[in-house]
Amino acid sequence: MIDWEPLVLTFKLAATTTVVLLIIAVPLARWLAYTRSRIRPILETLVSMPLVLPPTVLGFYLLIAFSPSNAFGGWLQDWLGLRLIFSFEGLVLASLIYSMPFMVHPLQSGFASLSPSLQEAAYVLGKSKTATLFKVLLPNMKSSLLSAVVLAFAHTIGEFGVVLMIGGNIPGQTRVASIAIYDEVEALNYAAANTYALILFVLTFIMLLGVYLFNGGYLQRLRQ
Amino acid sequence: MNILHGHIDSLTSSGSLTLVHVNVRQTRLSAIVIDRPDTAPYLKLGNSVTVLFKETEVVVGRGTEHFVSLQNKLPGSVESIAKGELLSRLVLATAVGKVVSVITTNALRQLALEPGSAITAMIKTNEMMLSE
Amino acid sequence: MIELAFHKTLHSADGTMPLRVDLRIKQGSFACLYGKSGAGKTSFARIVAGLLAAEAGRIRVNGATWYDSEAGIELRPQQRSVGFVFQDYALFPNMTVEENLSFALRRGQDAGIVRDLIELIELGGLRDRRPAMLSGGQRQRVALARALVQTPALLLLDEPLAALDAAMRARLQQYILRVHREYRLSTILISHDVSDILKMADTLLHLEHGGIVWQGPPAKYFGRSSLSGKFQFSGELIAIEAQDVVFILSILIGGNVVKVVADESEVKALRIGDRLLVASKAFNPIIRKIDVNPDDERIPRS
Numbered sequence A: 001m002i003d004w005e006p007l008v009l010t011f012k013l014a015a016t017t018t019v020v021l022l023i024i025a026v027p028l029a030r031w032l033a034y035t036r037s038r039i040r041p042i043l044e045t046l047v048s049m050p051l052v053l054p055p056t057v058l059g060f061y062l063l064i065a066f067s068p069s070n071a072f073g074g075w076l077q078d079w080l081g082l083r084l085i086f087s088f089e090g091l092v093l094a095s096l097i098y099s100m101p102f103m104v105h106p107l108q109s110g111f112a113s114l115s116p117s118l119q120e121a122a123y124v125l126g127k128s129k130t131a132t133l134f135k136v137l138l139p140n141m142k143s144s145l146l147s148a149v150v151l152a153f154a155h156t157i158g159e160f161g162v163v164l165m166i167g168g169n170i171p172g173q174t175r176v177a178s179i180a181i182y183d184e185v186e187a188l189n190y191a192a193a194n195t196y197a198l199i200l201f202v203l204t205f206i207m208l209l210g211v212y213l214f215n216g217g218y219l220q221r222l223r224q
Numbered sequence B: 001m002n003i004l005h006g007h008i009d010s011l012t013s014s015g016s017l018t019l020v021h022v023n024v025r026q027t028r029l030s031a032i033v034i035d036r037p038d039t040a041p042y043l044k045l046g047n048s049v050t051v052l053f054k055e056t057e058v059v060v061g062r063g064t065e066h067f068v069s070l071q072n073k074l075p076g077s078v079e080s081i082a083k084g085e086l087l088s089r090l091v092l093a094t095a096v097g098k099v100v101s102v103i104t105t106n107a108l109r110q111l112a113l114e115p116g117s118a119i120t121a122m123i124k125t126n127e128m129m130l131s132e
Numbered sequence C: 001m002i003e004l005a006f007h008k009t010l011h012s013a014d015g016t017m018p019l020r021v022d023l024r025i026k027q028g029s030f031a032c033l034y035g036k037s038g039a040g041k042t043s044f045a046r047i048v049a050g051l052l053a054a055e056a057g058r059i060r061v062n063g064a065t066w067y068d069s070e071a072g073i074e075l076r077p078q079q080r081s082v083g084f085v086f087q088d089y090a091l092f093p094n095m096t097v098e099e100n101l102s103f104a105l106r107r108g109q110d111a112g113i114v115r116d117l118i119e120l121i122e123l124g125g126l127r128d129r130r131p132a133m134l135s136g137g138q139r140q141r142v143a144l145a146r147a148l149v150q151t152p153a154l155l156l157l158d159e160p161l162a163a164l165d166a167a168m169r170a171r172l173q174q175y176i177l178r179v180h181r182e183y184r185l186s187t188i189l190i191s192h193d194v195s196d197i198l199k200m201a202d203t204l205l206h207l208e209h210g211g212i213v214w215q216g217p218p219a220k221y222f223g224r225s226s227l228s229g230k231f232q233f234s235g236e237l238i239a240i241e242a243q244d245v246v247f248i249l250s251i252l253i254g255g256n257v258v259k260v261v262a263d264e265s266e267v268k269a270l271r272i273g274d275r276l277l278v279a280s281k282a283f284n285p286i287i288r289k290i291d292v293n294p295d296d297e298r299i300p301r302s
Helices: A005-034 A040-052 A055-066 A071-080 A088-113 A116-124 A129-140 A142-157 A161-166 A177-186 A190-215 A218-223 B105-111 C041-049 C097-103 C112-120 C136-148 C166-182 C194-200 C218-222
Strands: B002-014 B017-024 B027-033 B048-053 B059-062 B072-083 B087-094 B097-104 B118-123 B129-131 C002-012 C015-025 C030-034 C056-061 C064-068 C082-085 C154-158 C186-190 C203-208 C211-216 C231-243 C246-253 C256-262 C275-280
Touching: A005 A040, A005 A088, A005 A129, A005 A142, A005 A177, A005 A190, A040 A088, A055 A071, A055 A088, A055 A161, A088 A142, A088 A161, A116 A129, A116 C082, A129 A142, A142 A190, A161 A177, A177 A190, B002 B027, B002 B097, B017 B048, B027 B072, B027 B129, B059 B097, B059 B105, B072 B097, B072 B105, B087 B105, B087 B118, B097 B105, C002 C041, C015 C041, C015 C203, C015 C211, C030 C041, C030 C194, C041 C082, C041 C154, C041 C186, C082 C136, C097 C112, C097 C136, C112 C136, C112 C166, C136 C154, C136 C166, C166 C186, C166 C194, C186 C194, C194 C218, C194 C231, C203 C218, C211 C218, C231 C256, C246 C275
Parallel strands: C030 C186, C030 C203, C082 C154, C154 C186
Antiparallel strands: B002 B017, B002 B048, B017 B027, B048 B129, B059 B118, B072 B087, B072 B118, B087 B097, C002 C015, C002 C056, C056 C064, C203 C211, C231 C246, C231 C275, C246 C256
């Protein structure tokens, strides 16, 4: 019998990250899609950085920044009681940054694909920005929304380098599935590693397949 | 295009048609339009209007007495003639001013018109267009 | 009274152009903003609606100040009593016809107007359809109705007829006129189509290079005077040919070349490429049904 804890922790991390990220990314993506501000390219670059940067780089800097022996990390711990390294909260924060592009990019292109007049029409009809977002914009970009949520979720499940750097390998705290696999392999425990790996493989396959089926319109066609 | 200026003397409406009499230099011209005084504000007694009609719609008759249905009859004389192969252009001096008529050269020959001939220029009521 | 006075520097691919207007339109009038593409027509409408910020000026509609740069007043589009029909209609794809209209209701507003409008634009049978299932003309009608739900003080129509064929265009002109009268609106229609303007507008605003160069009755602008002739078309002069004592003009009207006889006195002032109004009395034209089999009957030669 395998230890389920790493899997549970993985999904808890992925779910928390996805929810928090959704709340942050929707306004950010909307702003990026419509703004003409000059700082837009800089923000876009920052959001995209995790795509190309080795996760260890990000993990390394986060580790340095949040370390209690460091001024910022010390301040966090002393004043907020928040210890961000080798803790679940730290993992969530790192995942937020690391999975940001996977959430923001589909949303941004979703917003951009909507005719700008749709938003303007709602404004002229007296609707607030928030009402326009929930009643007009989001309902018309469901596939982008689904892609964003699933990609961010799946990507968080798959992260390894950042977690290893900032989270370490504390059971129940930071020992997520990807770390557990690495651990079992290190211990030549191939059967357990295979179980974790297979579960992750099947689950992510099903999630992504779901997205492609939905966005490709296969489900609608089946229904007819 | 012949252009005359006058003012509206009388209006008679029936359905969507209105028969308009326009006084041009004391001569009464009649025009019929698909408009009503309530849909076309310019149709008002006393309003000054411009009467327009095409040269090719001006009938020329010799002399003055004609028993024909044409309502607009303008007695006058031929002032000048430009003769073409098939069509000819006549400038006529009438009570309302100069009126140009384009008729066939055959008709010109049959009527034996020449400058100074006494004629009547005639235009059908439905060929008269009005303008503000 | 609608008072529109503002300026803004517009940026386009061809450089910058100042948009500078100062005009007054009577309440209840149907004005048409006419001009070439790139003259600033859409920017004009967007500034009035509050979708684009002007640099300075004043916008007052029926006594309400929407914008006054000196007093520091700038109402958001949400706060302006304006209806806007977008060129691409901007119907909400996730809502049915009826939902598109209901969405426009103000809080607490009686929903009866939605029913009235659906009836007025004859879309009762389509109320549960989504925009994707509607034709261009139907979408246009829905967009028009939606813009009227809040009974705006000013209705702005941004080239709503541009994408429609001639027959649909003529029908929609009637719908627009009907709602304009029914709801006693003040309307500004953006169009560069002469037939739209002659049939609908009572005031023409000619916008050129960012400025209003002419304002007045459309008929005066196009025909210099209004003609009683009911058989009126506008076209472009493509050839002048002397024939005997008359001239034969070839005029391009809506893709067809027609020939018109003209006198030398008329031809003197004409040049190839001129826009012309061709008018005839409704009494003259002969009509004949076009037969399915062209061999059975021939259209008489003129």
